[in-house]
Amino acid sequence: MTMEDRRVKLTGNQNVDLPAEIIDEILSRLPVKPLCRFKCVSKSWRSLISDPDFIAMHSSKAFEIKDVLSQRLKLLFTDRESDCVYSLDVGQLLNHNHNVEVDGLVATSAELDFVFDNLPRRGRYNCTGLVHTCNSFLFFQITDPIETNNGFVHNHLITNPATRELKKVYNIHDNICGIVFSVYTLETSSWRRVEGEFLYFPISIGGIVLNGHVHWLAVFEAKQDPSLLIISFNLAKEEVREIPLPPIRREYSSRLGVFRNWLCITLEPGGCKSTEFWVMKEYGVRESWTKMQVSKPYQELSHSGFWTESHDLMVFDKSSLVMYNFNDGTFWNLSIGDITTADGYFGSFGIYVESLASNASLKNMREVEKIDESTQWHP
Numbered sequence: 001m002t003m004e005d006r007r008v009k010l011t012g013n014q015n016v017d018l019p020a021e022i023i024d025e026i027l028s029r030l031p032v033k034p035l036c037r038f039k040c041v042s043k044s045w046r047s048l049i050s051d052p053d054f055i056a057m058h059s060s061k062a063f064e065i066k067d068v069l070s071q072r073l074k075l076l077f078t079d080r081e082s083d084c085v086y087s088l089d090v091g092q093l094l095n096h097n098h099n100v101e102v103d104g105l106v107a108t109s110a111e112l113d114f115v116f117d118n119l120p121r122r123g124r125y126n127c128t129g130l131v132h133t134c135n136s137f138l139f140f141q142i143t144d145p146i147e148t149n150n151g152f153v154h155n156h157l158i159t160n161p162a163t164r165e166l167k168k169v170y171n172i173h174d175n176i177c178g179i180v181f182s183v184y185t186l187e188t189s190s191w192r193r194v195e196g197e198f199l200y201f202p203i204s205i206g207g208i209v210l211n212g213h214v215h216w217l218a219v220f221e222a223k224q225d226p227s228l229l230i231i232s233f234n235l236a237k238e239e240v241r242e243i244p245l246p247p248i249r250r251e252y253s254s255r256l257g258v259f260r261n262w263l264c265i266t267l268e269p270g271g272c273k274s275t276e277f278w279v280m281k282e283y284g285v286r287e288s289w290t291k292m293q294v295s296k297p298y299q300e301l302s303h304s305g306f307w308t309e310s311h312d313l314m315v316f317d318k319s320s321l322v323m324y325n326f327n328d329g330t331f332w333n334l335s336i337g338d339i340t341t342a343d344g345y346f347g348s349f350g351i352y353v354e355s356l357a358s359n360a361s362l363k364n365m366r367e368v369e370k371i372d373e374s375t376q377w378h379p
Contacts, residue, residue: 024054024057027048027049027054027058028054028057028058028061029061029065029068031071031072031354032072032162032163032354032355032356033162035049035058035356036049036162036163036356049356050356054356055355055356055357058355058356059136059353059355059356059357062353062354062355069353072353072354072355073089073090073306073351073353074087074088074089074090074161074351074352074353074354075087075088075089075090075304075305075306075313075349075350075351076088076133076138076161076349076350076351076352077109077304077346077347077348077349077350078346078347078348079346079347084111085111085112085115085140086109086110086111086112087109087110087112087161088109088110088336090306090313109336112161114161114164114166115140115157115159115161115166133305133350133351133352136160136162136352136353136354136355136357137158137159137160137352137357138157138158138159138160138161138350138352139156139157139158140156140157140159141155141156141206142155142156142157155168155169155170155171156168156169156171157169158186160355160357160358161352161354162354162355162356163356163357163358165358167186169184169189179198179200179202179216179218179231180193180194180198181193181194181196181198181233181238181240182194183238194238196240198231198240199220200216200218200219200220200231201218201219202216202217202218202231203216203217203218203219203228204216204217204218204255204256207233208256208257208258208263210258210261210262210263210283211261211283212234212235212236213232213233213234213235214232214233214235215230215231215232215233215243215256215263216230216231216256217229217230217254217255217256218230218231220242228245228254229242229243229244229245230242230243230244230245230256230263231243232284241284243263243280243284244286245265245289246265246278246280246289246291247289248265248267248278249269252267252268252269252270253267253268253269253270254266254267254268255267255268255300255302257302257303258303258305259277259279259292259303259312260279260303260307260312262279262280262281262283263279263280263283264277264278264279264280264303265277265278265279265289266278266298266300266301266302268299268300271299272299273297273298273299274297274298274299274301275293275294275295275296275297275298276291276292276293276294277291277292277294277301278290278291278292279292292326293329294314294324294326294329295329295330295331296316296322296324296331298316298317299317300316300317300318301314301315301316301317302314302315302318302349303315304321304349304351305349305350305351306351310325310327311323311324311325312324312326313334314331315346315349318345318346318347319345319346320333321333321334321335321336321346322334
């Protein structure tokens, strides 16, 4: 049955005077939670809301209409020392609090209990990171309490928080040093290894996803005097390339991240605080590395993934959220009410847009695996 047939059936059964197209427009602008409840109204409503064409239409509205995007935009973060995952409606708060620059901003967050409640042995799992957000899906790395000869197993969860659909992806284990890239297909729940020998030693723990590539800081082991660089894995072509770093002092520790839609390198100058970082404004071009300044010194700095026309939500030293204006260097703190992290520090951050998409809609989803002595992998 096509989406048009479902529309006719929907309007006919419910004696609705509105044209079917108007009903579609109304429903496609609603949040995911009420739409999930509306599936219980009738079989025809369930059929329409579950239709792939309607799901695509509903998702597209978030990028066509600013108010709809604000309604569905969520900030996800984890508590570094526990198994808690939280969701925060940052977009709505910023749009409705017009005095934030004067009064500060206090946000309230809701824990996503279902992420771990749906797994056996609640409380024995540990969420070691929100690895990536993609197409309204979240990818978490978890420490599985099933013990092996090497200790605990690192597996992954794929979930859509809006629909509460969740899938556990089991890691593959090999006694291989270096980097191995593998593709995971949801339809078959199986891994396929990408052929090739990649003689890099990764420095960074997790991969950074940008422009359809996954990136790590690494050194090339084949060189006598290996220097630090960025390696990039192209998910579509399954190819690896090198990206040069900006001109930074070798005694500084570097951390790879993303600033807005650019690769970013922040500096950790041996226990001191820094007031600068670098962004690559043209992907893959060495000359496009640009130095950025911050008026608030940091030891560790990252971008949350959320920004407005004038401000970026930055994470300073994993302990404070700051709305920072890079035009004039002003900023204010974002306090999260009702949330007290176990040790005063946040874990991972990510942004996602709510949608009705299901795990079944993900085809040939690509994950990337890094296997080292501790047998961990990161998309």
